[in-house]
Amino acid sequence: MSENVQVGGMQEVFIQLKGKTLKDVERSIASVESIGGRVTHVFPPGIMVASVPSVKVKLLRRRAGVISVETGTIAKGGLKDLGHELDLAIDAWNNHIGAERRTRAIESPLLDKSWDTNKFLPPDPPAEVMAELRRRDAELAPAQAKGPAGAPNMNIPVLVGRVVVGIVFVDSTIAQYKITDAEKSKIISETTEGLNMLSSFEPNANIQWVYDFKRPKINLQSGSFPAANQNGWEDTWRNAAVAAMGYSADINGMNSYINSIKVANNAQWAYALFVTKYPKVWFAYYWGNHVVMDFAVDGWGIDNFNLVVAHETGHVFGCGDEYAASGCTCTSLHGRYQVKNGNCENCAPVSIPCLMKSNSQAVCDYTRGQLGWNELAIKSRGATTFKGTWTFDLDSGVQGPASGADLWWEQVNTVTRYLVPQSGAMLANLGAVNFDALSRQTLMTKAYTATPVNGSNNASNKLTPGTVIAIKTNAGRYAKMRIDTYGYNLGITWVTYK
Ligand SMILES: [Zn+2]
Numbered sequence: 001m002s003e004n005v006q007v008g009g010m011q012e013v014f015i016q017l018k019g020k021t022l023k024d025v026e027r028s029i030a031s032v033e034s035i036g037g038r039v040t041h042v043f044p045p046g047i048m049v050a051s052v053p054s055v056k057v058k059l060l061r062r063r064a065g066v067i068s069v070e071t072g073t074i075a076k077g078g079l080k081d082l083g084h085e086l087d088l089a090i091d092a093w094n095n096h097i098g099a100e101r102r103t104r105a106i107e108s109p110l111l112d113k114s115w116d117t118n119k120f121l122p123p124d125p126p127a128e129v130m131a132e133l134r135r136r137d138a139e140l141a142p143a144q145a146k147g148p149a150g151a152p153n154m155n156i157p158v159l160v161g162r163v164v165v166g167i168v169f170v171d172s173t174i175a176q177y178k179i180t181d182a183e184k185s186k187i188i189s190e191t192t193e194g195l196n197m198l199s200s201f202e203p204n205a206n207i208q209w210v211y212d213f214k215r216p217k218i219n220l221q222s223g224s225f226p227a228a229n230q231n232g233w234e235d236t237w238r239n240a241a242v243a244a245m246g247y248s249a250d251i252n253g254m255n256s257y258i259n260s261i262k263v264a265n266n267a268q269w270a271y272a273l274f275v276t277k278y279p280k281v282w283f284a285y286y287w288g289n290h291v292v293m294d295f296a297v298d299g300w301g302i303d304n305f306n307l308v309v310a311h312e313t314g315h316v317f318g319c320g321d322e323y324a325a326s327g328c329t330c331t332s333l334h335g336r337y338q339v340k341n342g343n344c345e346n347c348a349p350v351s352i353p354c355l356m357k358s359n360s361q362a363v364c365d366y367t368r369g370q371l372g373w374n375e376l377a378i379k380s381r382g383a384t385t386f387k388g389t390w391t392f393d394l395d396s397g398v399q400g401p402a403s404g405a406d407l408w409w410e411q412v413n414t415v416t417r418y419l420v421p422q423s424g425a426m427l428a429n430l431g432a433v434n435f436d437a438l439s440r441q442t443l444m445t446k447a448y449t450a451t452p453v454n455g456s457n458n459a460s461n462k463l464t465p466g467t468v469i470a471i472k473t474n475a476g477r478y479a480k481m482r483i484d485t486y487g488y489n490l491g492i493t494w495v496t497y498k
Helices: 022-034 054-061 084-097 099-107 127-140 181-200 227-244 251-264 302-316 365-371 440-444
Strands: 010-017 038-043 047-053 066-070 162-172 208-214 269-276 284-287 290-293 378-386 391-393 407-411 417-421 426-431 468-472 478-485 490-497
Touching (some): 127 227, 162 227, 162 251, 181 208, 181 302, 227 251, 365 440, 440 478
Antiparallel strands (some): 038 047, 391 407, 468 478
């Protein structure tokens, strides 16, 4: 055992629990939260990884239900009751905390390379295979009345709260398809690393990854996978695998498994990650709430498995691809909140690094919006008619409040009109940017001033429909407001973040 010294800030810790049930795990999660921490990974029922204030680590060690709290690398056999699950969790933790893996990741020549880099295959199949997967998706999707374009699609999950990942190693009695313990350990380490990166982009989403491991051993030989039937390869080994796990040998069996781990862990969502050496139509892809991945990860190599998992998980939660070869467009809508794909390389004026575009440890605002993160930690929101001569408090969403107004829609005369910041609020006119994709993080980076915006009824008007105004409210919050219609009254839509 070694201590990883950190002064101040939030420190990552590996916690071994006495508990044996979900109830015990829940109690320990509450214990971590009561000292201002956040549980990020759970290997039920005995292990959690959490982020806690560094000054509280000692306190956590004395909490009921806690056996040990580690901050540094853990020696194998250093913790008592070493079960198989615990072994895997320790390997993943040691890899995560150790310098070797992190240095390699930072120095990797593949870091930030676009997914369609020359001589590399993207983590999505070619168009004709994708079309087949989308067709099968449509078969599975519940029938739904299609709402107006842009309305939320509640069938798409958001990446928030507790999410169970069923990691299914489809192992074999046939030599060429066998999976070794070392390979399994590496996959778990890379998967937890990729998911950790993804969830750490948005603490407000309070994401807890819970893992369920399965290792069905099947005996299908290579002859079961004829070249002429590529589209059926996955069905062949997946059905055999879920049957070996005790479920029906079809897609319903897989869905029963996913549903069972969701219910057992009281989670918001669950999906499956199948890892196998059996033949597959592509090295990484997603459809029907499960991800399929190969060990080789094409030219990216097993050391980039983490970022490919993060990319595929983005698809599970509704994100669109952003690299040019995916054929993306900036107008297609994705995710529960149907946010445009404005960081798509084919059309974005400036396309920034994002895990949906490149092998990057970054997430753009459009992907944030598609994951549902721009809808978190909202203080007030709505659409209203902001009347001429009236004031508006963005913190409370009240028009004409007795105090605390942030904006005044001033009418100097029938032509001259100003949007005036009040009571210490400040503004930044962002022009016609995508409102849904504008995150709190981006609002925080803007340069705010107390200068009114000219909204006069002539050529100098800066409040034309589609214009987005960023506001730092008099209470210090960040808000965004879009002009929907212009006139003596303004039609506005606003969101104020906590
Ligand atoms: Zn993709």
